[in-house]
Amino acid sequence: MFRHIKRPLSQVGETDRALVRRSAALPRSPADRALMALTRSANKGRLWWVVAATIGARKGTGRRAAMRGLVAIGGASLTANLIGKPLFPRRRPAAEEVPEHRRLVKRPTSSSFPSGHSASAAAFTAAVAMESPVLGLAIAPIAAAVAYSRVHTGVHWPSDVGAGALIGVGAAFATRHWWPVHPDVPGDTAHPAEAPVMVDGEDMLALVNPRSGIDGQDPTEDVRYAWPKATIIYPDAHQDIRVQLAAEIERRGSVRALGVAGGDGTVAAVASVAAEYKLPLALIPAGTLNHFARDVGVRSMPDADAATEAGAAVGMDLGEVTVEGLGETERRWFVNTASIGGYPEMVRMREKLQDKLPKWPAAAIAMVRSLHKARPLEVELNGHRTSVWLIFVGNGPYIPKGFAPAHRPALDTGLLDVRYLRADVPYSRARFIAAALTNTLDTSHVYREYDVAELEVKLLNGNRRVATDGEVGPLGSRFLFKSQPSALALYRL
Known part of the structure; x- marks a missing residue:
């Protein structure tokens, strides 16, 4: 049975040849150089690493999308290059199939089937789209151009590209098997909570962790923008955050709410003090992954600012x-x-x-x-x-x-x-x-x-x-x- 599958995949059909001839017949244009540069940039996934670094520069959806995209590329590359190519060897189009000005100086010598470039492009795009449809839509034209560039430069048959794209999409969906997509809805609670309206953060004590996250972005400016009248303090390396906050609350005596900007560890420490003193908590996510902020539905500084200005709060459990x-x-x-x-x-x-x-x-x-x-x-x-x-x-x-x-x-x-x-x-x-x-x-x-x-x-x-x-x-x-x-x-x- 395997031989019956392997034989047609290793052969090149007339449809493939006709599509390559139609591509080769396109008139010379500046797009030729652009596609050649694009196809080279995608060698070994370098293009997608650059895109991942760009969209993952800021915390949140972009970073999760970039991480999922890179994981998907790993699975797609493994499947296409280490499994697909050895199992289904197919000769690549002859160099003469395309005009000379389109030919790559270094032509690949591995099996033509399936296209590893197309697999990586489809895997990254589909995985990014799972986390952010907007980002996926923005990247899709680049991925499509990379896939077509393999035919345009004469190193793949169209069916190689199609098979690679299918492998890539499959690899992207496979990431969900081990890494479920986080639903873009906050956790539900049937318990509203009373909390004062905090105009500009007046009478708020806000703790800011300037070293939260993996890129060391200090969230102080976000806190000052949202709550300009709040009192800002920073973690004291010589004492526990809980002890430090409790001492500040006792000293000031007029604190009506606590604010925090940091990762989950910092948030947990401040939340414990808020629970002890029966104070509402305002949260600006500023950590690496911000699991807590994602679950409760506070995605950014504007979310926190709007909630405090409206005095809107919910009651939630603590462990x-x-x-x-x-x-x-x-x-x-x-x-x-x-x-x-x-x-x-x-x-x-x-x-x-x-x-x-x-x-x-x-x-x-x-x-x-x-x-x-x-x-x-x-x-x-x-x-x-x-x-x-x-x-x-x-x-x-x-x-x-x-x-x-x-x-x-x-x-x-x-x-x-x-x-x-x-x-x-x-x-x-x-x-x-x-x-x-x-x-x-x-x-x-x-x-x-x-x-x-x-x-x-x-x-x-x-x-x-x-x-x-x-x-x-x-x-x-x-x-x-x-x-x-x-x-x-x-x-x-």
């Missing part, structure tokens, strides 16, 4: 964890997630590596090392004894279920999303990796998940640290996680 260990008890809040096991160790290792490496490479190296060194945790989960590699606790149920939770459809369920990886089954790590790669973790025996209002975790073999919203927390042997319904009033239209 709480009480840590007991080493003779001390400490309580922490979290807005997104908390975890015990491999993740806190990875965060600590990443922070050490960041002294010499950028955040993303440091995170990748830290993940590999922490998984290699991981040791099972003997625990009791709400009284049930088991052995686990790690425990994930979400502030509210996330979707989809499985290894890559991406979005919270509701912000006021009063529930925690509990997920953990078992270590008491044979070859659990290998089975976990296989299930993660095939996105079948939700049906795997090494994975468990459920929603509860409260979770007690007792460690039976020592102490571990808890991580909340990406920040490493205190060491303990007993952790009590609770959902605190509508504990936070958040400015949102």
